[in-house]
Amino acid sequence: MSDKKAEGLRNDWRYKNMDLLKGVKLEFKRYRAYSETWDHDHCAGCHAKFAEFDGPDILHYGYATCDDYIYGVEYEWVCEQCFADLHPVMEWVVVGDSPERVRHRYKEKDKKEKAPPNNPLGP
Numbered sequence: 790m791s792d793k794k795a796e797g798l799r800n801d802w803r804y805k806n807m808d809l810l811k812g813v814k815l816e817f818k819r820y821r822a823y824s825e826t827w828d829h830d831h832c833a834g835c836h837a838k839f840a841e842f843d844g845p846d847i848l849h850y851g852y853a854t855c856d857d858y859i860y861g862v863e864y865e866w867v868c869e870q871c872f873a874d875l876h877p878v879m880e881w882v883v884v885g886d887s888p889e890r891v892r893h894r895y896k897e898k899d900k901k902e903k904a905p906p907n908n909p910l911g912p
């Protein structure tokens with residue numbers, strides 16, 4: 790990446806929001822509510838909304854902080870767009886599975902949970 794491009798990214802308004810996240814570990818995950826009373830979060834960069842419930846513009850997947858972050862695991866979330874745009878200057882260390890694998894895992898899990906019970910009449 791050219792210095793000019795790096796400079797441009799450092800001037801990005803989202804970059805300024807993510808001071809504390811520089812160089813931390815991030816893991817791609819499905820969003821989980823932090824607690825019963827804290828049911829959504831916002832992207833640390835652009836403030837896009839993460840939640841478990843569905844809705845317009847609600848994100849269900851993103852990059853979450855890990856145990857090396859001062860406020861702990863899943864305290865901050867970064868959306869895929871900010872991740873893609875800003876990782877060249879944020880020096881994030883990505884841990885865990887790739888987005889494709891994580892999504893696939895949950896798709897399989899949802900399928901199982903939604904599957905109808907076995908036919909009670911049996912074979």
Ligand SMILES: [Zn+2]
Pocket residue numbers: 832833834835836837867868869870871872
């Ligand atoms: Zn974002």
